[in-house]
Ligand SMILES: *[C@@H]1O[C@H](CO)[C@@H](O)[C@H](O)[C@H]1NC(C)=O
Ligand SMILES: *[C@@H]1O[C@H](CO)[C@@H](O)[C@H](O)[C@H]1NC(C)=O
């Protein structure tokens with residue numbers, strides 16, 4: 044007790060000797076240290092992020108505050124702030140933001156995207172970070188083991204929360220818990236309090252103008268003394284991935300040792316209103332009113348134009364699509380975005396159709412628009428339902444699907460734009476720039492993660508069906524992202540096959556596909572194996588112009604491995620720049636994944652563990668004759684036949700019966716979301 048009193052006395056003294064409390068009702072003219080996307084608007088709003096993607100912003104008090112007594116006890120502190128998160132799409136925002144205590148105000152080494160602007164792959168989880176943060180997280184990241192895409196959590200040196208809970212508050216009025224949607228765009232107030240003696244930590248949240256609820260949202264007992272250093276910077280960080288949110292702070296107050304000063308809610312700056320621009324338009328319109336006659340002429344002329352436009356921008360819309368309205372783009376939007384699908388906007392032509400680069404007119408979002416011809420009406424509904432539900436798949440190693448549009452005989456799919464194009468461009472061309480080994484190994488790990496997520500990370504198993512270097516895209520940081528997932532399934536729903544790439548690509552089709560016409564996760568693993576070899580050997584899985592023994596990459600690597608010269612197959616463009624152990628691992632893992640027996644292949648979870656060195660690669664010990672026996676089935680000539688068989692499988696299916704199981708789902712074979 045005496046000790047406690049003594050401690051309090053010291054605390055009091057310290058409290059008196061420092062002026063570590065401040066109140067900002069709006070941030071006009073406030074001297075803070077900002078970086079990245081952060082800025083203060085002319086209204087005095089503090090903006091942590093803006094409409095940029097794959098980026099972050101930080102705000103810190105310019106001077107560090109003293110958080111410990113000379114006896115190394117952590118001081119109590121409390122803070123409150125009002126924030127609003129305004130997302131790009133109603134349900135899809137950036138990663139979220141945090142209130143953070145950090146030994147340094149330079150967190151620019153953190154990765155943007157999903158790390159909340161606090162950590163990167165290397166330093167995540169490192170006790171020497173000395174970072175303590177409260178996250179307001181709007182992204183459901185499987186790697187961060189997030190509970191949902193709308194939660195509050197405590198992060199200690201890692202973006203995997205120590206404790207987290209869905210956003211909301213317990214009403215003082217009826218004692219019931221009420222959810223709050225962080226992405227609602229509405230201002231909310233948060234309180235964060237730490238009692239240095241009891242070591243108790245509370246986070247409380249409420250809608251603006253609601254008094255602080257008596258029951259805290261998140262309570263935890265944490266000994267901060269090894270986490271917090273003597274002096275720490277206080278501030279906020281936020282990050283955004285493929286879709287952005289504006290993260291705004293309207294006001295902030297902070298106090299060491301004592302109750303935090305109240306914010307004056309009526310003097311906080313207003314959030315920007317889209318209404319302003321609508322009002323502006325109304326004003327312009329009213330100018331025209333006196334000129335009624337001219338107006339009439341315009342209306343007639345307009346009607347003609349509209350008639351022509353209507354035809355040009357006509358779409359196919361059916362009643363059942365109402366459910367998917369928020370995922371639907373208008374053709375006019377996409378037409379304008381791609382400047383009329385001009386050739387100079389053409390990014391590529393694939394088995395599924397042409398892909399165009401575009402910039403959405405209103406939001407200036409860069410997108411890739413894929414035009415897929417789709418004559419059959421049969422199965423469209425299921426496919427659209429699938430596409431929409433696939434759009435809910437979010438992972439930093441997948442290319443995000445943003446929505447769709449439908450016209451007569453055509454489906455348009457809108458994806459996040461990947462500025463560095465597809466991986467095959469960097470691998471297979473002598474004259475072009477190539478990728479160093481580190482980058483290649485990194486991309487392999489990315490794709491493995493993405494595929495593992497498709498197979499296991501969701502409540503339904505999603506089978507990609509067409510993994511290959513040209514379906515791996517590179518984002519602005521040259522990270523690998525798996526694209527086109529679920530598209531191969533389109534053929535189950537009646538799209539016209541344009542090439543032989545029907546249910547996969549020559550050289551990537553697992554032998555059992557031909558025998559049983561059964562698509563499984565292990566046929567994806569087979570293709571992933573061929574992909575690994577493509578990356579390590581810098582050549583395509585099938586090269587008909589090579590001499591016979593080299594034509595099929597898997598066969599060639601296998602033959603070399605048997606002779607103990609597997610390294611001879613490495614990409615000559617790598618020169619001496621590679622890590623022998625990693626190259627060895629990738630080549631052998633490639634063979635392991637492409638094992639002719641599906642049951643002998645690893646799962647994607649095992650693959651990622653092996654790639655990260657958590658689990659050693661099992662000894663490749665094929666019962667030699669068996670391995671090569673089955674291998675022979677996949678020899679080049681036969682592959683042509685396999686492909687034809689595969690085509691027939693699809694056509695049989697179109698004939699009515701579902702031969703292609705498609706997704707071997709844990710719950711259900713269909714990808715259609717329940718209840719929609
Ligand atoms: C802001 O604060 C920093 C650190 O105290 C100081 O160096 C700088 O001069 C201040 N800037 C303004 C405009 O007051
Ligand atoms: C966001 O802010 C940064 C830094 O102030 C600026 O460079 C960038 O252009 C802004 N982006 C958008 C889309 O406004």
Ligand SMILES: *[C@@H]1O[C@H](CO)[C@@H](O)[C@H](O)[C@H]1NC(C)=O
Pocket residue numbers: 152153162163164165166
């Ligand atoms: C990760 O951040 C640390 C500092 O926190 C920095 O030293 C390191 O270089 C960063 N790593 C990468 C890959 O950016």
Ligand SMILES: *[C@@H]1O[C@H](CO)[C@@H](O)[C@H](O)[C@H]1NC(C)=O
Pocket residue numbers: 199204205206265266
């Ligand atoms: C949370 O932090 C406490 C104290 O630092 C630690 O004992 C506990 O293991 C952590 N829990 C998790 C899930 O990280």
Ligand SMILES: *[C@@H]1O[C@H](CO)[C@@H](O)[C@H](O)[C@H]1NC(C)=O
Pocket residue numbers: 236237238243244245257258259262
């Ligand atoms: C945390 O909240 C609980 C009630 O939820 C309260 O009893 C406790 O005093 C609070 N602690 C702090 C440090 O505010």
Ligand SMILES: *[C@@H]1O[C@H](CO)[C@@H](O)[C@H](O)[C@H]1NC(C)=O
Pocket residue numbers: 266267268269
């Ligand atoms: C808190 O942690 C510090 C350092 O880890 C330790 O010295 C101290 O005894 C702990 N306090 C309590 C009350 O457990």
Ligand SMILES: *[C@@H]1O[C@H](CO)[C@@H](O)[C@H](O)[C@H]1NC(C)=O
Pocket residue numbers: 307308309310
């Ligand atoms: C709060 O702000 C309003 C508007 O700026 C002002 O009129 C009022 O006096 C302020 N209240 C307090 C308690 O400072």
